[in-house]
Amino acid sequence: MTPPADSAAARKARASAAPQISPRRPAPAPAPPPHQRVGGGPPAPGRRPPASTMIMAGLATAVALFGMVTVQSLVGQTQIKTTEIQRRVDAKRDALEALEVQVANLASLDRVAARATQLGLVVPPAIVFLPAPGDEDFGAGALPSFDDAISSSGPKTASSAPASRGPARSGAPTAGQASPNTGGR
Helix, strand or coil: CCCCCCCHHHHHHHHHHCCCCCCCCCCCCCCCCHHHCCCCCCCCCCCCCCHHHHHHHHHHHHHHHHHHHHHHHHHHHHHHHHHHHHHHHHHHHHHHHHHHHHHHHHCCHHHHHHHHHHCCCCCCCCCCCCCCCCCCCCCCCCCCCHHHHHCCCCCCCCCCCCCCCCCCCCCCCCCCCCCCCCCCC
16 A cells, blocks of 8 residues: 655645744753752752852851850850859858857756856745735735646635635726827727
8 A cells, every 4th residue: 555645735724833043052951850949949969059058057166166165165154163062051050050050059047057057046045026016916925936836736725815816007098088188999
């Protein structure tokens, strides 16, 4: 069989579908595969990153290293100060304990009694209570004696002691009276 003859319309359709290439210019290069496209994504294996990226990474590493050294230095200084303060606190605590022991020794009853005897103090044979002016209703037998107060049976009370101290002193208002200084309030 012989191929049909090309018609002029078929030749024109084929010519318009094919790209027009200038004889002076070479054919365009095919599109690069996706892994070789410029921008976005990691560089291809074996290819060096751009210089600006390397400079930024080096600068960030230097700043981070400087920051870590600075923080470490501050932590060390703070630790030295803390150790010094703790040493002073321990010294003060030891001094306080020594003073507390000294106070306990000085305040012991045996030491106080011995020092009183050295100074010539003696235990009184009896205690006398002196009434204040205006308290005439308390007699000498109304209050317990020293020996009664320290006896094991407890203090003895006099039967002649009044149940209350009596009326209020002159010049002092009672519960129902108004105070002269406050205007009746």
